[in-house]
Amino acid sequence: MTTGRITESMLERSALGDLQRAVRRVADAQRRVSSGRDLVRPSDDPLRTARALAARNELALVRELRDNVRDASTWQDVADKALGNISDYLQRARELIVQGANDAVGQRGRDAIARELDEIIAAIKQEANASYAGRYVFAGTATQTRPYDPNGADTYAGDAGVIERAIGPGVRITVNVVRGGALLGQGQAANDGLILDTLRDAADQLRTGTPAALNALRTTTLQAVDRNLDELGRARAEVGATTQRLESADARLAELELSVGTLRSEAEDADMAKAITDLIAQQTAYQAALRAGANVLQTSLLDFLR
Structure with missing residues (x-):
């Protein structure tokens, strides 16, 4: 040897x-x-590395879902503010209609009320053009298209499409719960009895000033205004319910983000x-x-x- x-x-x-x-x-x-970090390279601990990667992927998903929730929540805030302003304008229009239907008001006064109604119509259409992050919130899926021309025809340029966001694993929510065409309508040409059609009729009846026109103003038209106010209330309630659902989803996701973040930290740190x-x-x-x-x-x- x-x-x-x-x-x-x-x-x-x-x-x-x-x-x-x-x-x-x-x-x-x-x-x-x-x-x-405890893991300098994957070979240090392959099992912990796998757990860390899984936690990172889940954390990225949770954060993406929270971004969706925040985006949808802000959308609801913008929509609710615009609907509130439209409701205020419509309530003011109702007061003017009641005033103009009074026989004691002369034709000059009715003409002035009609002009104010025209201004209210333009303001309502402007509110229906509310936008968030460059997207029109009442335009359906046509978010790059302005729903109404404030100084032009009352035609709705959006669509009835639905926009959804994922707010949880397998959970989606409709973001644009209110579409402008369903509330404001298409104006007198459509004769749909919605807000724009009703207010245009009211302005015409005030300018006409005949007993028949004033009778229609204080009955049919005023009733249509009240129906539209009720619809606005229901629309705002739907937006409010969506906001509450989003708040609950965000609270759950915040807890999940903390939990998954802890798992990632335990695997990596x-x-x-x-x-x-x-x-x-x-x-x-x-x-x-x-x-x-x-x-x-x-x-x-x-x-x-x-």
Whole structure:
């Protein structure tokens, strides 16, 4: 049996290898401390790496859902404010109609009321053009199309399409619960009895001023105004119910985000006290390897000189 002779070059290579490994361990320990992450590379712990990746993916999904909820909530806020303003305008129009239907009001007064109704119609159409983030909230899916021309015809330019957002795993919600055409209508040409048609009729009846026109104003037209006010109330209630549902969804998602974030942290983040202790230990080991390597290399050099 032969025994291999340990040469100076073998000792040198061994010392250098020890130093390189010590340097890598120090570098890994430093990265853990500086990054706060326990997993420097996937091979450190494949099982924890898989858990961390799964948690990251789920966290990204939860945050995307929360973004959807916030977007939908702001949409409801814009819609509710516009509907509230339209309701105020329509209530003012009702007061004017009651005033104009009074026989004591002369034709000049009725003409002035009719002009104010024209202004209210333009203001209502402007409210129906409410937008959020460059999208018209009452235009159906035609969000880049202005629903109404405030100074033109009463034709609705949007559509009846539905916009939905995912707010949970397998859960979707309609964002545009109110479409302008279903409330304001298409004007007198459509004879749909909705807001624009009703107010145009009222203005015409005031300008006509005949007993038959005034009788229609105080009966049929006033009743139509009341029906439209009721519809506005129902629309606002639907927006309010959607807002409450979104608030509940956001609360659930916030809890889920915290829970998943904790799982990700447990899978990825380092125990800082342990990481710092390990760094100190690796630095100490490196210094020891450095001193040992220096002795080996110094001895080899002296042997060479002799």
